[in-house]
Amino acid sequence: MLSLFKLFKKKESSSQIAKSRLEIMLKHDRMELTKDDMLEMMDRILMVLKDYVNYDKDRVQMKVKRENGETFLFISVPVIGRPASRDWER
Amino acid sequence: MGEVYVITSGKGGVGKTTVTANLGVGLALRGAKVVTVDADIGLRNLDVVLGLENRIVFNIVDVVEGSCRLEQALVRDKRLENLFLLPAAQTRTKEAITSEQMLEVCSKLRKIFDYVLIDSPAGIETGFRNAAIGADKAIVVTTPEVSAVRDADRIIGLLEAMGKGVPQLIINRIRLDMVEKGDMLSVRDVLDILAVPLLGIIPDDEEVIVATNKGEPVIFRDDSDASRAFKNIVARLQGEDVPIIELSPRKNTGFWSKLRQLFGGR
Numbered sequence: 529m530l531s532l533f534k535l536f537k538k539k540e541s542s543s544q545i546a547k548s549r550l551e552i553m554l555k556h557d558r559m560e561l562t563k564d565d566m567l568e569m570m571d572r573i574l575m576v577l578k579d580y581v582n583y584d585k586d587r588v589q590m591k592v593k594r595e596n597g598e599t600f601l602f603i604s605v606p607v608i609g610r611p612a613s614r615d616w617e618r
Numbered sequence: 619m620g621e622v623y624v625i626t627s628g629k630g631g632v633g634k635t636t637v638t639a640n641l642g643v644g645l646a647l648r649g650a651k652v653v654t655v656d657a658d659i660g661l662r663n664l665d666v667v668l669g670l671e672n673r674i675v676f677n678i679v680d681v682v683e684g685s686c687r688l689e690q691a692l693v694r695d696k697r698l699e700n701l702f703l704l705p706a707a708q709t710r711t712k713e714a715i716t717s718e719q720m721l722e723v724c725s726k727l728r729k730i731f732d733y734v735l736i737d738s739p740a741g742i743e744t745g746f747r748n749a750a751i752g753a754d755k756a757i758v759v760t761t762p763e764v765s766a767v768r769d770a771d772r773i774i775g776l777l778e779a780m781g782k783g784v785p786q787l788i789i790n791r792i793r794l795d796m797v798e799k800g801d802m803l804s805v806r807d808v809l810d811i812l813a814v815p816l817l818g819i820i821p822d823d824e825e826v827i828v829a830t831n832k833g834e835p836v837i838f839r840d841d842s843d844a845s846r847a848f849k850n851i852v853a854r855l856q857g858e859d860v861p862i863i864e865l866s867p868r869k870n871t872g873f874w875s876k877l878r879q880l881f882g883g884r
Contacts, residue, residue, distance in 0.1 A: 541800025546764050547807045553764075554771050554811065594774075594813050 555592045558599050566590070573603065582609040620651075620728040623735050624753035626777070626785075628769030630740030632761045633790040636826060637848075638737040639667040640837040641757075644852030646701035647837070650732040653692065653702040655723075657749035658739035659714055662706035669833020670695065670703050679707035682719040688726055697838070702731070712745040724752025742776055750777060756785035757817060762792055762803040771812055786817035788851065793822045805862075816862060818851035820844055 556563060570590060577583060584606040591602040625638045635658075642654040656664035659679065665671040676691035681704075688704075695701035704727070707714060727734045738749035750756060756777045760770035770787070777785050789808055796802035805819055823844035829836035837848040850860045 543797070543800050543803050543807060546803050547811065550764055550767055550803075550811050553768055557768065557772060558775065599775075 555590070558592045558594065559601070570603075574605075577605060579611070581605075581607045582611055583607050620731045620734055621755065622724050622728055622753045623733065623755050623757055624657075624738050624750045624782075625735060625757045625759060626738035626746060626750060626773055627740065627759045627766070628742060628746075628773035629760075629766045632759050632766050633820075633826075634740075634759050635663045635667050635737050636830065636835075637757070637759050637788055637790065637820075638664060638735050639835045640844075640848040641852060641855065642668075642701055642733075642735050643695075643698065643835045644837045644848055645733050645735075645855065646695070646698045648852065648856065649700070650856075651700045651730070652733045652735065653704055653727055653731045655704045655727070655734060655736045656706035657720075657736050658745065659706045660708065660711050661739065662708050664737045665693070665703060665705050666833065667830055668695065668703055668835065670705075671833070674705045677705045677707040678723065679710050679714045681723060682715050688723070712739070712743070712748070715748055717748055717751045720748045721752045742772065746773070746776075747780070750780060750782060753782060756782045757788060758785045758814070759788045759790055760808065760812075761790050762797075762805075762808055764803075767803065767808055767811060774812060774814055784814055787812060787814045788817050789819045791822040792819055817854060818847060819862060820847040820851075 556566070559566070570588070574583075574585070574588065587606045589602075589604045591604075593600050593602060625634050625641070627634050638654050642652050646652045654664055654668070655678070656662050657678075658664075662677075665674055670693050673693045673696070675693075676686040678691065680686045681688050681691045691704055693703040693705060695703070704723075724734060724736075736749050736753060739745035758770050758773055758777070760766045774785055777783075787809070789805055792805065793802055797804045805816070809816055821843045823836070823842055825839065825842035826836050826844050829839070836842055836845045837852075839845045850862075853860045
């Protein structure tokens, strides 16, 4: 099934490659953080989150966007539940 | 009081000077009193694109050093009496002018002209900063290439940090055929990435090179795609609502009709 899916999936065009390369490049450029800084920051944020929620760590995404002259950091974390250990607090 | 625009890009060779020359001519053709300023000290080019290289007597460095009056350094265009050039010095370096001096030149020029268009040098150092410091608004020129877009993003950030607000974007040298094939970033792609308002798009047009060869900006012509694109941008600068028709790469409407739509002014 998977290979069938692949068969129908269109080959990525060079402009799509350019766009995704740029998106990754600019994410770093705009924050002026190194890749290591970013990874470390993510790790620390996620460490805090995991005390409160369960999340799908494969689908965690980070985006840096500029709007009206300001830079925003967006982190999207798909929440899939609450950790059992904290249930007693409610 | 006139408006001061800086035309900049970060990366070199994307068409800043061509854009400055054509917008200058375009605004002058509509009756505005315009001065184009070459802020690329040491590597002047705007005079050549405008075809005025043989008329230069004094330059901007002479003005700030007090060797001549501002009016003496202004070169009048040979075709349009309301278009002028303030040339850069060719044998000096960027350090020949300070930001304070540049600010003073800009404030004098805006009293005389409706539009002051400053052609910035490439880069993000002194030359760029001096070019931008006296400007009210910025126009960023890019091409649909990874390196140019990346540098444009950097320059947009710097302009915002300098308090110039959000610049307007011109995407130069678009090749519709390549966009259609998925081999060139589309207008939409570039806008998604840079997130600034679009002032206009200019197709890759051989006539621009022909025009530069002759020292006659392409906007003087009536029969070229680039000329029409520049005229649309000039109209937008003057507050007219000229729509930019979006090129979306994978739609099956006729290529040529789309091109006509795009640059036919409607």
